[in-house]
Amino acid sequence: MVRFSASGVRLDQALAFEANTSRAKAQEWIEAGLVTVGGKVVTKASYKLKGETVEVEPPPPLPASVAAEDIPLRVLYEDPDLIVINKPAGMITHPAPGVYSGTLVNALLGRYGLDVSLGESEEEGELRLKAPRPELVRPGIVHRLDKDTSGVIVVARHEAAHRRLSEAFAGRSIYKRYIALTVGIPREGILSAPIGRHPVDRTRMHVGGVAARHAQTEFEVLAVAEPHALVSAILHTGRTHQIRVHLKHLHAPILGDEVYGKPSDLIARQALHAYELRLQHPRTGKYLHFVAPIPPDMVRAWERLGGVWPADLHTEGLEADAVGPFR
Secondary structure (H helix, E strand, C coil): CEEEEEEEEEEHHHHHHCCCCCCHHHHHHHHHCEEEEEEECCCCCCCCEEEEEECCCCCCCCCCCCCCCCCCCCCCEECCCCEEECCCCCCCCECCCCCCCHHHHHHHHHHCCCCCCCCCCCCCCCCCCCCCCHHHHCCCCCCCCCCCEEEEEEEEHHHHHHHHHHHHHCCCCCCEEEEEEEEECCCCCEEEECEEECCCCCCCCECCCCEEEECCCEEEEEECCCCCEEEEEEEEECCHHHHHHHHHCCCCCCCCCCCCCCCCCCCCCCCEEEEEEEECCCCCCCCCECCCCHHHHHHHHHHCCCCCCCCCCCEECCCCCCCCCCC
């Protein structure tokens, strides 16, 4: 932890001096929301200090390379251009400070030997710290899922596919539908509520937080087991923790979400699953439709609440179409 006070100087200049680092690195920490001034997150590097206490916990450096590991993967679809995985809960998408093994990237390198020159483009989580050498730690990754969110994720196998998929995600032309179990029954319809970094807790996001950006989610209540709900959430934007933050804002946090709600005896993680993904193939333009069946822990939790699964939702144990046309 670096802690100091200063006055009459830019935040990035003071931080670079006190942390014995470059000004560019100090700006990365500030823009990533890792720096507090007077107990509040400040993301403007040019902020002029007025004697407040500045605090930052510099992240440990990322490794120069990532090991290929023999980790089982549930592959929904693969061809020479892309891979579609049903990611389990508990698996981090890519290495991050302090976590360098056991990630989806480690598993992909072990199974496919992806070209490590494939860097990351726009993804869900735009306010995260930028990796110093992202091309070495996120090969093929064009979007991500939170560690404890399960479900469909697509990976590019070469540069052209990576570029086209990245453009599709950035242009919001990818259809992404999630299934959640909630504590409370959210209002249905499209919620437009900007999301930014929490003004005090830098690990959380918040509606109307620091440097908030437009965020839009479409909610539908599929079934109810009072006071809980089975909810469909379609992302129209891709902000960090978007569905979790928006459901908290609607007074219906996700079951088991320890960050935006409360832990639950019914499930050991947030009950959120990336159920469906629709996109155009980056080379052929063909429309592809992927479904990842709802995993057993969510199935059990909903049934223990007395809920009944709608007939049109695929759950573990029922065969789901891995790929097909739009419906």
